[in-house]
Amino acid sequence: MVNAKKLEKAEAKLKAKQDKRMERDSVKSSGPPVLEEATASQAASKKETRMESSGKNKSYDVRIENFDVSFGERVLLAGADLNLAFGRRYGLVGRNGLGKTTLLKMIASRSLRIPSHISILHVEQEVAGDETPALQSVLECDTARESLLREEKELTAKVNAGRGEGTEGARLSEIYTKLEEIEADKAPARASVILAGLGFNAKMQQQTTKEFSGGWRMRLALARALFARPDLLLLDEPTNMLDVRAILWLENYLQTWQSTILVVSHDRNFLNTVATDIIHLHSQRLDTYRGDFENFMKTKEERLKNQQREYEAQQQYREHIQVFIDRFRYNANRASQVQSKLKLLEKLPELKPVDKESEVMMKFPDGFEKFSPPILQLDEVDFCYDPSHYIFRSLSVSADLESRICVVGENGAGKSTMLKILMGELAPVRGIRHAHRNLKIGYFSQHHVDQLDLNISAVELLARKFPGKTEEEYRHQLGSYGVSGELAVRPVASLSGGQKSRVAFAQMTMSCPNFYILDEPTNHLDMETIEALAKALNKFRGGIILVSHDECFIRLVCHELWVCENATVTRIEGGFDQYRDILKEQFRKEGFL
Numbered sequence: 001m002v003n004a005k006k007l008e009k010a011e012a013k014l015k016a017k018q019d020k021r022m023e024r025d026s027v028k029s030s031g032p033p034v035l036e037e038a039t040a041s042q043a044a045s046k047k048e049t050r051m052e053s054s055g056k057n058k059s060y061d062v063r064i065e066n067f068d069v070s071f072g073e074r075v076l077l078a079g080a081d082l083n084l085a086f087g088r089r090y091g092l093v094g095r096n097g098l099g100k101t102t103l104l105k106m107i108a109s110r111s112l113r114i115p116s117h118i119s120i121l122h123v124e125q126e127v128a129g130d131e132t133p134a135l136q137s138v139l140e141c142d143t144a145r146e147s148l149l150r151e152e153k154e155l156t157a158k159v160n161a162g163r164g165e166g167t168e169g170a171r172l173s174e175i176y177t178k179l180e181e182i183e184a185d186k187a188p189a190r191a192s193v194i195l196a197g198l199g200f201n202a203k204m205q206q207q208t209t210k211e212f213s214g215g216w217r218m219r220l221a222l223a224r225a226l227f228a229r230p231d232l233l234l235l236d237e238p239t240n241m242l243d244v245r246a247i248l249w250l251e252n253y254l255q256t257w258q259s260t261i262l263v264v265s266h267d268r269n270f271l272n273t274v275a276t277d278i279i280h281l282h283s284q285r286l287d288t289y290r291g292d293f294e295n296f297m298k299t300k301e302e303r304l305k306n307q308q309r310e311y312e313a314q315q316q317y318r319e320h321i322q323v324f325i326d327r328f329r330y331n332a333n334r335a336s337q338v339q340s341k342l343k344l345l346e347k348l349p350e351l352k353p354v355d356k357e358s359e360v361m362m363k364f365p366d367g368f369e370k371f372s373p374p375i376l377q378l379d380e381v382d383f384c385y386d387p388s389h390y391i392f393r394s395l396s397v398s399a400d401l402e403s404r405i406c407v408v409g410e411n412g413a414g415k416s417t418m419l420k421i422l423m424g425e426l427a428p429v430r431g432i433r434h435a436h437r438n439l440k441i442g443y444f445s446q447h448h449v450d451q452l453d454l455n456i457s458a459v460e461l462l463a464r465k466f467p468g469k470t471e472e473e474y475r476h477q478l479g480s481y482g483v484s485g486e487l488a489v490r491p492v493a494s495l496s497g498g499q500k501s502r503v504a505f506a507q508m509t510m511s512c513p514n515f516y517i518l519d520e521p522t523n524h525l526d527m528e529t530i531e532a533l534a535k536a537l538n539k540f541r542g543g544i545i546l547v548s549h550d551e552c553f554i555r556l557v558c559h560e561l562w563v564c565e566n567a568t569v570t571r572i573e574g575g576f577d578q579y580r581d582i583l584k585e586q587f588r589k590e591g592f593l
Helices: 004-030 046-054 100-108 134-139 143-160 168-181 184-197 214-228 244-254 268-274 293-328 332-347 415-423 458-465 471-479 485-489 497-509 527-539 551-557 575-590
Strands: 038-042 062-071 074-084 089-093 120-123 232-236 260-264 277-282 285-290 376-386 389-399 404-408 430-435 441-444 515-519 543-547 560-565 568-572
Touching: 038 100, 062 100, 074 100, 074 285, 089 100, 089 268, 089 293, 100 120, 100 232, 100 260, 120 214, 134 184, 134 214, 143 168, 143 184, 168 184, 184 214, 184 244, 214 232, 214 244, 244 268, 244 575, 260 268, 268 293, 268 551, 277 293, 285 293, 293 332, 376 415, 389 415, 389 568, 404 415, 404 551, 415 441, 415 515, 415 543, 441 497, 458 471, 458 485, 458 497, 471 485, 471 497, 497 527, 527 551, 551 575, 560 575, 568 575
Parallel strands: 089 260, 089 277, 120 232, 232 260, 404 543, 404 560, 441 515, 515 543
Antiparallel strands: 038 062, 062 074, 277 285, 376 389, 376 430, 560 568
């Protein structure tokens, strides 16, 4: 029997749902994409809530238990625990798009409960440009010192003007005591040392913040955080904005850090030097390992092998018991034994097969054909944006189809400018650029996101850039760089930094270049993708010039090192080891080591 009224009601309900969905879809397609937002939820602990409200919680350890983090409808973490012991330095690692940056944002915004007496600083956005000198911008982070100095100035002015009420002297005495306690007189020197370590020379420290580019303003944001010394410092890919020299300085500086650090980084060497613990984000949970990154890799491999052995042993044991049950199921004399074996099977813990992360694959299609040299060269090139300041003088460099060259040097030394001259995007003031007529260059910019239309999907992006192919071909190209399934049809704006980089690689290689010029290609990529990129470049039969500060990546790919400094480029015979030694020697002379 069918209840007609109930059926009618159910059909009406279903139709209303469908209409609502169609309406939502039409809104999505007509306007700009509505980006999903991250949310966090956490099981309440009565004990912690009671301690927090009573003010009895004096610990600086961070314990966040049984919490979830979602991004739109995607669950990033489920029932996760995060324990950060005060004074330890944690490296947060995991694949692109799993939620590392989102987790930092949830902690920084206190969407996850952190005791209110713990100060948090998240280095995320660049400093706003205004008339404040760089050094003063850093000093202003110490709000207590600034407030005391301001009050001291006001009270002194009152006393000198004869407008005092008689209490100023006592208050000034208190202020001087407090300023002495916090060593306020040493603050400018400490701020200056931090800025110098991050590449700001004496002249730059006096420049206003509005005079700096975005990259330098990000360094300024990092300097302010280091100077402020919060209880919990959150860093998201801090080495992305730094050159090798500044990274070496930061590694040394953070090793003496007194409070807690949680850093997301893809730089193996940086994590090996800085981290005391590694937190691995995978399978919607967080696993913590004691030790540096190399120790984490060894322990993780051993743990996975043990889990696999346990799983296989249990499967064999289960099969052995099941064989006995199947054999004597209908034997009345063995009934009690069969029952006993069934109960034994029920009591066995449910072990799951090891959840292995899929291997990242990348392939750079060969556009190889034999050319007679020279392939690409600059001969006695001068270049400047402003005639009063030359970036290069008498620059002569050359590369061929076997080249594997890495360009290093301080930020602002002209690395990106040289790449653009090599590509022909910038014309020399004097001298000659020569490129073989059949040379086809693929370029990856460190600002590759600016070249992507964020409002459309990766598939649409390729279709517009390379029209005339089927959707399957575009999807296949994106899949070669790990952008598959629904990632390929989502708005590019909703992808993580590493996923956007992969889209940029897919776009760059679509036309099969025979020479690649890559400017900071490892920024935002996870370690597995960096290794896959290195393998793909090593298999590629063509020339490569790249700018990078990632020591591990440089060692994997490059055979030749060019140092960009003093308006020219010098080839270092001893490679990265020799360059690192040169920088350490400079540090010793400058008193940083």
